[in-house]
Amino acid sequence: MLFGNVFANVSTMSWRGDFDRLLILPHRPIKLLLSSGFDLGSIGILLTGLCLTAGAGIELKLTVNALDVLLVLAGIFCGLLLFMAFLIFYCTLLIMVTKNNRVEEIINALFSFSGYPMEIFPRVMSVVLSTVLPFMVIAYFPSQVLLGRAAVSAVPGMLVCILLFGLSLWVWNLKLKQYTSVGG
């Protein structure tokens, strides 16, 4: 819901040369790009997810305390940072190459890993998905917290999310200096 339209908006904007109009507004262009991705139509998916989570919690008779809620929110927040980091890398790539729809598919394919439990993957893959590319913090880790299985091993993944977000912003600012606009 928050950033669902970013791919389409940025791709169109870059291709048609409309990115210039973001640079004449008194706000960071990356902030404007990310906020343009808000998709109210996805509220149905969000509500469905919340209902399913609540229903599963009731069915399993889960009990959560304040710390569990905090950890879940931390996981979701870090997952958002990770997603924004990839979006910012995508935006950076587009202002350099103008158009590349395949990269969007690659990013979506990568994020689909977050929908699976870590146990189904080989050990090496599990380590990668919880540290180097910590997609596990998006859904797997919060679900483990709700099931009473919070693990310290998720902390490095969260830190990597924050680092990746910072790195993406740095690369974005670097490449923005090399923006060449379109003719005319």
Added chain:
Amino acid sequence: MNAITMQKGVTAQKTDIIQVKNLCRTFKVPKRSDSGLLSSIKALFHREYVTVNAVNDISFTVKKGEIRGLIGPNGAGKSTTIKIMSGILYPSSGEVDVMGYKPWLEREEYVKHIGVLFGQRSQLEWDLPPIDSFYLRKKLYDIPDEVYKRNIEYFKELLDIAEIINKPVRQLSLGERMKCEFVCSVLHEPPLVFLDEPTIGLDVVSKETVRGFISAINKEKNTTFILTTHDLSDIENLCENITVINNGTIVFDDGLAGLQEYFPKRKVVKVQFETPVDYHALEPFHPTSYNRMKAEFEVDLSECDVKTAVNRMFECLPVADINIESVSIEEVIRHIYTEQ
């Protein structure tokens, strides 16, 4: 005159609002010698580049309250210069000072004090009425409520847009959209506005309205305008000073009067005939344009004065009416474009 700067964004009357010194911008552009599939495949493995000097060591100043025309042929470097001055592009070298700001380094603070209108790109939301786009800009620029309401009422009257600001942009004509684009660019009362081909595609009436708007804002609010256009009527009606850019360099930077008197030793004589005249009768006078009922001649004043030339025409041709003018601005501009 040096700028008397009290604080950034505020300069004293009649001081320089823009100072450009030795500005350069180069682009590395991929070069494709052939078209076709093989050429595209070859380009994947071996890419050749050519360096284009879009802006090549230009320097000029603009005074506060001025309407400056920035003209040149297609690909001259006008839009690149505007984009550097508005903070969109970084220059390769050189200095630009606009109201005490370096545009590309202090962009977020700087753009609060400028307005930009791209004639070929819209700042309005396509599916929303213009009033919603205006409100969005009110939020983006933090425009106080009373200033916003006052400006909306002012522009509604000045541009006669009260009827259209509540219709979706996609339902508006080009002229109506352009009026709303202007409102977007000046709603936050910037002291400096860049207009990149603002009258492109507009009919005569709409152009008159746009020019009236620019003139009114310039007089009432002392707003400085930098105008790029291919329509020389815009230049003649609005601009006090003109800067002509060609191949990335400035080839003319003076007042409009300087452009009108670019060829002080040449006059254009336009003659209408009482009866049709064959071309061979006009040959001794070397007409620059001709049809059987009228013709134009250029008189080189270093060879012959106007009075003598006109007397000869009266003696040899059936003159019904005669006008003597300076060389037209179009001709001057054409000469500047092609000779430099």
